[in-house]
Amino acid sequence: MIAAPSTIPAGGAITTQLLEISIGPQHPSTHGVFRMDVVLDGEVVRALKPVVGYLHRNHEQLAEKMSWLGSMPYTDRLDYFNSMSNNWAYALAVEKLAGIKVPERAEYIRVIMAELSRLQNHASAIGFLLQDCGAWGTPLLYAFKEREKILDFFETVSGSRMMCNYFRFGGVRVDLNDEMLAMARKIVAEFPKFLDEFEKLMTTNEVVLARCQRVGILPKELAIAGSISGPVARASGVEYDIRKVDKYGVYGQLEFGVPVGAVGDVYDRYYIRVLEMRESVKILQQVLRDIPAGPVQAVEVKLRGFKIPAGDGYGRVEGAKGELGFYLVSEGGPKPYRYHIRPPSFINLTVLEDMCVGHKVADAIIILGSIDIVLGEVDR
Amino acid sequence: MNYPGKGLVEGLAVTARNFVGSYFYKDRLTTVQYPEERIQTPENSRTFPFLVFDESPDKPRCTACKICEVECPPKCIYIVMDRDDKGKPLQRPKAFDIDISVCMQCQICVEVCPFESIKMDNDYEKSKYGRFNDLVQRLPDLLKSNDYYRQIKPVKAAEVDAKLKAEAEAKAAKKAAAVAAAAAKAAATPPAGSAT
Amino acid sequence: MIPTSEQLCAAVPGAVIEIVPSTPAAAQPAMLVDREHLVAVARYLKNEPSCQLDFCSCVTGVDYLAKGFIEIVYHLYSVALKHGPVVLKVRAPRELNQCHVPSLTTVWRGCEFQEREAFDLYGVKFDGHPDLRRILMWNEFTDHPMRKDYVPPADYEWEPTPHDEVLKRTKAAGGIMPPSAAVEVKK
Numbered sequence: 004m005i006a007a008p009s010t011i012p013a014g015g016a017i018t019t020q021l022l023e024i025s026i027g028p029q030h031p032s033t034h035g036v037f038r039m040d041v042v043l044d045g046e047v048v049r050a051l052k053p054v055v056g057y058l059h060r061n062h063e064q065l066a067e068k069m070s071w072l073g074s075m076p077y078t079d080r081l082d083y084f085n086s087m088s089n090n091w092a093y094a095l096a097v098e099k100l101a102g103i104k105v106p107e108r109a110e111y112i113r114v115i116m117a118e119l120s121r122l123q124n125h126a127s128a129i130g131f132l133l134q135d136c137g138a139w140g141t142p143l144l145y146a147f148k149e150r151e152k153i154l155d156f157f158e159t160v161s162g163s164r165m166m167c168n169y170f171r172f173g174g175v176r177v178d179l180n181d182e183m184l185a186m187a188r189k190i191v192a193e194f195p196k197f198l199d200e201f202e203k204l205m206t207t208n209e210v211v212l213a214r215c216q217r218v219g220i221l222p223k224e225l226a227i228a229g230s231i232s233g234p235v236a237r238a239s240g241v242e243y244d245i246r247k248v249d250k251y252g253v254y255g256q257l258e259f260g261v262p263v264g265a266v267g268d269v270y271d272r273y274y275i276r277v278l279e280m281r282e283s284v285k286i287l288q289q290v291l292r293d294i295p296a297g298p299v300q301a302v303e304v305k306l307r308g309f310k311i312p313a314g315d316g317y318g319r320v321e322g323a324k325g326e327l328g329f330y331l332v333s334e335g336g337p338k339p340y341r342y343h344i345r346p347p348s349f350i351n352l353t354v355l356e357d358m359c360v361g362h363k364v365a366d367a368i369i370i371l372g373s374i375d376i377v378l379g380e381v382d383r
Numbered sequence: 384m385n386y387p388g389k390g391l392v393e394g395l396a397v398t399a400r401n402f403v404g405s406y407f408y409k410d411r412l413t414t415v416q417y418p419e420e421r422i423q424t425p426e427n428s429r430t431f432p433f434l435v436f437d438e439s440p441d442k443p444r445c446t447a448c449k450i451c452e453v454e455c456p457p458k459c460i461y462i463v464m465d466r467d468d469k470g471k472p473l474q475r476p477k478a479f480d481i482d483i484s485v486c487m488q489c490q491i492c493v494e495v496c497p498f499e500s501i502k503m504d505n506d507y508e509k510s511k512y513g514r515f516n517d518l519v520q521r522l523p524d525l526l527k528s529n530d531y532y533r534q535i536k537p538v539k540a541a542e543v544d545a546k547l548k549a550e551a552e553a554k555a556a557k558k559a560a561a562v563a564a565a566a567a568k569a570a571a572t573p574p575a576g577s578a579t
Numbered sequence: 580m581i582p583t584s585e586q587l588c589a590a591v592p593g594a595v596i597e598i599v600p601s602t603p604a605a606a607q608p609a610m611l612v613d614r615e616h617l618v619a620v621a622r623y624l625k626n627e628p629s630c631q632l633d634f635c636s637c638v639t640g641v642d643y644l645a646k647g648f649i650e651i652v653y654h655l656y657s658v659a660l661k662h663g664p665v666v667l668k669v670r671a672p673r674e675l676n677q678c679h680v681p682s683l684t685t686v687w688r689g690c691e692f693q694e695r696e697a698f699d700l701y702g703v704k705f706d707g708h709p710d711l712r713r714i715l716m717w718n719e720f721t722d723h724p725m726r727k728d729y730v731p732p733a734d735y736e737w738e739p740t741p742h743d744e745v746l747k748r749t750k751a752a753g754g755i756m757p758p759s760a761a762v763e764v765k766k
Contacts, residue, residue, distance in 0.1 A: 056715040063700075064725055073456035076489030102604025141398055148413050155425075162429040162503065168489045176494075177427065204397045207390035227633050227658050230689020243634075243658045307454065307495055316605030317637065317654050317664055328637050330652065333602065345637040345654075353692050382715060452742075461740035482740045519740075 019045050028057050032135050032368045035378030039355075039367065046363045051356045055349070058382035066342035071097060071309050072172070074342060079166040081344065082380040084124045087116040087157070088322040090170035095251060096318030096329035097172050101311045103304055108297040109174040110253045114290045115187060116169065117252075117320070118283045119157075122194060123150040124323035125234075125276040125283075126201070128375040132273055133205065135372035136214050142204055149197045152190050159183055172309065173301030184291065191287045198280055206274065215270035219358040219370035222267060229354040233325025233347055235374055238275040239267030245321035259286050272373040310337055324348050324375055344383060348376035426536050429503035431483050432492055434525045435532050443526055444500035447476040451492035451501055459485035460492065479525055483509060484518040499543050505535050581630055581665055584610060590627070591619045599668060609652070609666035614680055617669050621686045624655060624665065631659045635687035638694055640701035642673070644727035649673055649701055651680055653690075673726075675702050682708035700725035 027038035036057035042050040062081070066074040078093045079086035091113055098105065105113075130146030154164040160183055161169035161176065169176055179187075205211050221231070226239040236243060244261040246254040262278035264271035311333040319328035325347025332341035351374050359367040404411035415422060436443040447464035465477035492501050504527075511517035533540040584596040587610070594616035601607040612620050624632045632655040641650045648670045656663030671678045682705035684690045694705045695714040702723035705711055713720065722729055 056713075056717065059715040061700075061724055069456050070454065072491065073454065076456055076487055076491065080487075099605050100602045102602075145401070151413060158428055159425040160427065162427040162490065163488065166488065168491075200397055204394045208394045209388060209390050212390070225688070228688040230635055230687065230693075232636075241658060243661070248661050307450070312602050312604075314600065314602030314605065315609075315641075315652075316601045316607055317666070318605075319636070326636060328654070330637055330639055330654065332641055341639075341641045343637070343639040343641075345639075350689060350692060353689055458742050458745075459740050461742075480740050485740065 021049060026364075026367075028054075033371065034131065034376055035381075037371075037376065037378055037381065039371070041364065041367065043364065048359045048362055048364060048367050051359045051367065053352050053355055055352070055378070055381050058378045060383070062383045063342050063344065066339055068338065070307075070337050071311065071339060072306065074339070075170065076166065076168040079168055080379055081346065081383065082322065082324060082327075082348065082377045083165050084127065084377060085120045085323045086165055086167045087120040087169060088320060088327060090167065091117055091252075092318065092320045092322065092327040093329050094170040094172055095320055096316065096331050097311065099318040100314065100316040100331055100333060101172070103173040103301055105173055106298045106301060107253070107295050108178075109299040109301075111290050111294040112175050112179055112299060113170065114252055114254070114257070115179075115287060115294075116157075116160075116167075116175075118287050118290070119153050119187070119190070121283050121323040122280055122287075123153040124375075125280050126150055126197075128323075129201070129205070129273055129276055131375075132269075132369060132372040133211070135369045136211065138210075142201070145197075145201060145204070149194070152193075156183070156186050156190060159186060171300060171304070171306075173304035174299045176300075178299045179294075184294070187287075188291050191284060191291060194284055195281070198277065198284075202277060206277070211273075212270065214366075214369060215273060215373075216268055217266070218269045218362060218366050219373065220266060220268045221354060221358055225354055225357060226267070229357075230350050231325070231354060233322070233351070234275045234279060235272055235325065235351050237262065237279075238264035238271040240264055245319060245326055249319070251320060253290075257286050257289050259283075269369055269373040308337060310335060315341075319345065322347055324377070324380070325351060344380075346380040346383060348374070348378075349381040349383075352376065352381065424505050424507075426538055428505045429488055429490055430507045431486055431488060431504055431509065431520070432481060432501050432525075433504045433527045434479065434522075435500055435502055435529050436526050437529050440523075440526045440528075443475060444498050445476050445479065446474045446498055446500070447472075447479075448497070450495050450497065454491055454495045456489060456491060457485050457487055459483070459487075476522060479522040481520045481525060482518060483520055484514075499547060502532055502536075581662065582624070582627070587620060587623065590623050591616055594620055596620070601666075607664060607666055609668045611668045611670065614669055614671065617667070618681050618683065618686065621653075621667065621683050624667075625686055630662075630665075631657045632663065632665055633687075634658045634663075635683065635689050636664065638683075638690050638697060640697040640703055640725070642701060642725065642727045644673070647673055649678060649703055651697060651703060653683065671703055678702055679704045679706055681706050682711075684708050699723070702726065 022043045024041055024043060025038055026041055027033040028036040033039070038054040040052040040054060041048055062077055065077065075090060075093060078089040081089050126146040126149055127143070130143035133142040134140070157167055158164045160179060161167040221235065221239045223240045226236045226241050240263055242261060242263050247261055259282045262275055262282065264275050313333055313335040315330065315332040317328055317330045319326050326345065327347055328345035330341070330343040330345065331339055334340045355371065355374065358370050362370070401411055434443050434445050447462050449462050452460045452462050459482045461478065461480040462476050463478040465473040465475050467473055490503055493503055529540070582590070584598055587596055588594050595613040597611040599609045599611050601609065624630055634656045635653060636656050637654040639652050641652060643650060651669050651671070653667040655665040655667065669680050671680050680703060682690070682694055684694060685707060691709070692714060694708055695711060697703050698705060698711055699713045699715050700723055712718070716724065
């Protein structure tokens, strides 16, 4: 739709018609194949409708047609930045339904993997946010350089850099040997140095402040009512972290803080991630210090012909993007009857319109960037 | 000290340090010139599955039991068991196809295989010109020797070899025991023919 | 504190509430509420100061083909009091023209996209939803793919490693199959 030529009335103010444009799906700033139908008044967003589904493959239906274990590699492909956390969410839900107890060493290894994936996810999320602000490449590649070390660790342990498929019901697939633990300790020891440098680049940078402060404010009440979870909710002042509330795994025994933002703008969402990375480093230091010896797999869990008693249940973890949950229904057979994912990036998009209305188009891009979505998870 | 534009100047200092440092420090320049320079992949690294044979490609370890075909999540494996003229199964595959455009490198086939016959390769250069037939790996493409497996995954191959050896020995011992028991039984009860 | 079904029935007159068990290990029994009183029960659970279930985490449909109904499941948590989950369930007949449940988007804004998803994949109409459109499938799509009786179209162009159902349908559709697959098909 093309607007009619503007007319300049006697008062001097320019009036324009509303213009409806479509941002995406093939647009570098939409983080994948995501589309926003935006109604613009000049440069100001008046309405915004997210359009998703370009990557939809009905993962939930595929899961109903294969064994319980068969869905594990598919969970890697949901949010491909955090395959380890996705594995954990699914394994946790299944363990909850079947009542499987996980050996302690495996719980520690799970925490190591989940926190390392949180580190690399947050680092690259900030890099992408800066990319959206117009800092082409440089901060993103600094983040990717650090992420590379973590991905190398994942490859050494699980065999794959991103599609790890590492967790099993009742444990993990491969034990960590001393070399792998040393590798993890080295990454954790070096990470704060990277964070300090990264913060120098951004936290007080005047361009970042001008672009991000007071933009896309999400009020606390709306964040709760809109089911927003993860760093986005915490930046708005919602003090809610599933690691603290549910105390799954060994998180109950670990000391860490839950950083909470005051304003809920894009800058808070950036800075919350930096603070969360610092807390993750603390968790990792404790876990790598205390990891006990022992088995990594509960012996009673069979690889083939695994079955769950009939019934349903919901299990969730604090993924890097928010609350990642699995609602599973079993009929006692070798396949799930229903397998539903609660994808944090998808539900965090619910309030995108509320955050963007009244801001400029360029701000809508960084607001989307600050939510940190992955389309593999949004569309499933 | 605080002055306007301090954040910008500090940020530029960081990028300058990285730029200059990339000429001197390996940890500031982490890229390699790919086809010429290659990074050694770790032992656990995996790409696509292949089939192991021990002595010759006619005798693969695979018995065409189809467990991997059933358990494969994206159903990319297709197996036809070989049969002799009378239709008796020969415990080896006649056709074994893996469509690597469907395979998602999840390693579940390796985990469920009871014969240690299917393993993950670490060859990542599999691109082809064609979309369809070129990407289907057939039995001759898939068969690789145990020596190759030992070469790419020394630690795991040694474990597998030890396990298979122990299994073979246990089987031989069991067989020997059964033969001995049968012989002892034969010795204890005099043969029916000897009485007459 | 989570109210018992008796307390809920007393607070919302006329509501019919039944307890549905989960797996023994999960221990998340659900409250099955009748369709007419769902919104009132939800409002009570959200606003009652002793439970304050202000966070509707997960909304989903389950198609029970054999039992003849579709169930919508809500998982509620409390951010203020940090407890949960409380599981609400509501059932609707499978027939498309009767498959209605009241929308809870007016109570919890976070239901908006998830109810759209349940509508898209299961064909459940949420009465009172502000913007009930397809979300994952495209607008011209007519069926609801997560229903257990959904039949996917047989449009296999190329099937190198066909199995059971796919093998039959590929043959019927005249799809191309590779030589190895033809070994067995011939017999």
